[in-house]
Amino acid sequence: MSRFASEFRRLYLPAAADAASSATPDAWVDEQGRVRAAVLQVARPGDWQALSAVWRGVQAELGLPEPAVAVNGRDGLQLWFSLARPVPVAQAQTWLDGLRRRYLAELPLARLGLLPRPAAGGGAPAWELAEAVRRQQPRDDCWAAFIAPDLAAVFADTPWLDLPPSVEGQADLLAGLRSIPHAAFEALLAEWTPADAPANADAGAAGSPPPAPSPAPSSEAADAAAQARRFLLGVMHDEAAPLALRLEAARALLPGPGAG
Template identity: 45%
Template structure:
């Protein structure tokens, strides 16, 4: 395994067990039709300056889009990842037509197609996808591809400067992307309030005995079987 394989595995590799459980270790957000880095650049800057997340990898997909690749230290359910990307789109890409957005995972199951490995020769165009440095992304204009294969060492160097998003960082970013419910709107019936005191968990919820409310909230926040709305409430409660 060369340096590029090592860095790719560190950031984006997902085990078969993780896939089988419906969880993901990375997320991809792109803008296509036509490709335009000026639309995606505010997302790249904003996740760092406003959401306090590490910089995602920037890629040209070799066909029609610029992409941001987010790496997670701990796998999350695919629907949680999709909700995160939806939050980014709402915050930063509100004026970009939905048809131009590329999300993986997607909240629309019919559109959730995992991007292929980068770098890679793309059969559709005969050109290469690649990871690119932030100061070079704009140079590609509306042609997000390379006509020659990128060097493995150069790609490895780019990836080596990136780090994964920690569990707490991700949960805090999710809380910031999720607007507070309006006091004038009813709470959806399927979203139950968090219990005021530790109690025996229902089937499918956090397991074990909880004498520590903080530990209970942590278990709720990290349990993929718990409804996303409750997990976000737990994260916000911990922040307060």
């Protein structure tokens, strides 16, 4: 296994995945369908001015480790987030969408990619755009690769390399990166999940009245809310947690307008 493959596996693949062997989407997930890589992409065109707001914000405002920057070899730029523990794909998608809404809300959804995710409707797998960086294979002599953040603006109009990237250089770009602590991931997920999954959204869209609530779901919802509140309180009072993360937890605990 090359040093690049070893660094990639350390950051982005579940423990059971072998970065040197499989080129299938299954390499991204463990037996429980969980992932450790969360990739945010801006494409058609790649826009580093927009994506750099995320790159800076997650570090300066949220206190998270620096994400890797990549060109997808086709039409876009990517930020690669490493998760300390595997999480379900749906949670990774919700977390990425929270970043999108916070930093990229004005960009059309058609230009954004939240990866990895399975293909919809039998189309080309969305995994492919992340897999290209991992495998570093060319498309019409256009190579996908990790790049230094201070060079990202140079690739905005041509998000690819014309020559194969140096394996050692790619390893060096990943060697200093760290994974997002699971507590930090969960704190932001707890803050961002309610907006992504409003109750009875499907029923309201269909124009039919929502079903009458039953005691069991209400109890489960109350337990989940209490658990989320306890978690956020723990983060807020954890002196070892980044200050920005503690502030985010405190904001999430504030009552909304008209509450109380």
